[in-house]
Amino acid sequence: MSSLQLVSQSDPTTIDHLVFGLDSAGALWPLRKQYTKLWWNNMPNVTMRGCVFVDTLPHEQNGNSDGSLPPLCVSQDTSQFPYTYPGGLRSAIRQTRTVKETVALNHSGVRWYVFGDDDTIFFPHNLVKTLSKYDHNLWYYVGYRSENYDAAQVFGFEMAFGGGGFAITSSLAQVFAKVLDSCIQRYPHLYGADARVYSCMTELGVGLTHEPGFHQVDLRGNIFGLLAAHPLTPLVSLHHPQHTDPIFPSMTTEKALQHLFEAVNVDSERVLQQTVCYEKRLSWTISVSWGYAVQVFQNNMLLPDVLRVQRTFRQWLQGNVLKGIYNFNIRELHPDLCERPTIFYLDKVSSGKDAIISSYKKHFQNCSYKEPMSKLEVIKVVTNKLDLDFKQTPRRHCCDVLPSNASDLMEIAIRECNYEELIYMN
Structure with missing residues (x-):
């Protein structure tokens, strides 16, 4: 229907x-x-x-x-x-x-x-x-x-x-x-x-x-790829938490879900909504899954490729080839860890008078970061509260990397895209 x-x-x-x-x-x-x-x-x-x-x-x-x-x-x-x-x-x-x-x-x-x-x-x-x-x-x-x-x-x-x-x-x-x-x-x-x-x-x-x-969630293991590429619709439910890894590292399953609800309680409609922007000077591609994680790819990527679900998880049942096929577009993880995105997981979120500020801390990876990624530790994202209007077709929001003199901090502002604005790599 x-x-x-x-x-x-x-x-x-x-x-x-x-x-x-x-x-x-x-x-x-x-x-x-x-x-x-x-x-x-x-x-x-x-x-x-x-x-x-x-x-x-x-x-x-x-x-x-x-x-x-x-x-x-x-x-x-x-x-x-x-x-x-x-x-x-x-x-x-x-x-x-x-x-x-x-x-x-x-x-x-x-x-x-x-x-x-x-x-x-x-x-x-x-x-x-x-x-x-x-x-x-x-x-x-x-x-x-x-x-x-x-x-x-x-x-x-x-x-x-x-x-x-x-x-x-x-x-x-x-x-x-x-x-x-x-x-x-x-x-x-x-x-x-x-x-x-x-x-x-x-x-x-x-x-x-x-x-x-x-x-x-008929998946096992790390469902990061599924959550980080959520469709343009509000997150309504999750299932099988006992069969998947905690959605935040270094936490129990229950603590990780409670942490997600810290963002839910501030802006439920925006949780997991994916916004992509491009850092022109460094040729970085940045994907924000609000209230959960920010991924920084140290190269330009076409938007349709960024929106594909990364196969971070295992299939639900072992068996024939059909059991490893999914009802969404898959992007395989790069075999070289240094070619995978650097992930910044939600640290905290707060709602002020004029904006909602969420911060994300870099997750350790066993890889030698390229400069200046080695210095970047925190990404702050500034938004307004999302209030979806279903009388209109949902449209992905745009984001801008804000100027900063701090090498360990990046600030990003999420906003509605302009009427004819395109999201594309430079």
């Missing part, structure tokens, strides 16, 4: 209009709840609604009396539903019915139901911004496919992968909940809950509305 039914600006969608249904298990929740705590109720002056569905309550207390976690709900029995996928888990049936049981919570004023796993990290402001593009009175099934071509080929290019999360308008969810149980009976051969939701949506005649800000 490409056409958008825009919602009246006089009645904007807010986080209060969303209800979440998250899938977990009694044995897993004590280990996974740290991921949900990162984003649950992290917006000021709001109380989020929803439930974490488990098979049995964990032995420990829920520990969410302060509102830092959603309540736990015990799923209904699903023993009457057939499940024949070889080597699969029957919990997929229970997780499929999370949609039905979330609707049955009977919350008032719901526009969207949002579903994910216990290791799905949502970015609530960006989620609301993304869903606000669509008329909640109509039927919408919103999400995105896997990064992995083989997974999308097996399960569906038009299926919203559940770990990345997906959203269903309330009007659609009410109907979907009524027909779900009869539909589940026809798909005992499928692997997961998201495949059953997709199949039942197909029976209702509803197609997927693709939003690439939802990230399944």
Whole structure:
């Protein structure tokens, strides 16, 4: 679906209009709840609604009396539903019915139901911004496919992968909940809950509305390349943090995600948005992935090459060649470390009266830096708060390298591009 039914600006969608249904298990929740705590109720002056569905309550207390976690709900029995996928888990049936049981919570004023796993990290402001593009009175099934071509080929290019999360308008969810149980009976051969939701949506005649800000992250290892080349859309979700390296070096996974949220809490819409500029005097190409990292290539690079995803990660599953093919453009890492970009990771971010300033510190590489890169230690980026207007086609911002007499500091200003301005190397 490409056409958008825009919602009246006089009645904007807010986080209060969303209800979440998250899938977990009694044995897993004590280990996974740290991921949900990162984003649950992290917006000021709001109380989020929803439930974490488990098979049995964990032995420990829920520990969410302060509102830092959603309540736990015990799923209904699903023993009457057939499940024949070889080597699969029957919990997929229970997780499929999370949609039905979330609707049955009977919350008032719901526009969207949002579903994910216990290791799905949502970015609530960006989620609301993304869903606000669509008329909640109509039927919408919103999400995105896997990064992995083989997974999308097996399960569906038009299926919203559940770990990345997906959203269903309330009007659609009410109907979907009524027909779900009869539909589940026809798909005992499928692997997961998201495949059953997709199949039942197909029976209702509803197609997927693709939003690439939802990230399944069917990848392993260092996902720097994926994050540093984010598409021109807000970051909505990340998945599988326990299967990837910490996104910032020298930190635990949890601390690294908390560090990212320091930038999210200042300017959520700009996080990971990639801006590229060229330093004419030194012939450097500079790529800013705001709130995360700055890459400095010590040579001129054509813009389309900079925007390709660097293959810093490993494939999700070993096997045939298809398992190493991805649903985005790949750029292989240069075999010579000295020919790779120098990376500056986010150090701190602050919001002032006139601007937002983020600083990035150079990450050590086992390479002899060329002059003057050897002296450069910190890059400061100056921006204004981003407020995307989806009535217009998103356009990448421009940036300027500001004059400086300090050899250890570079300052960059990000701004909207001029009407006919091009981003190109000199």
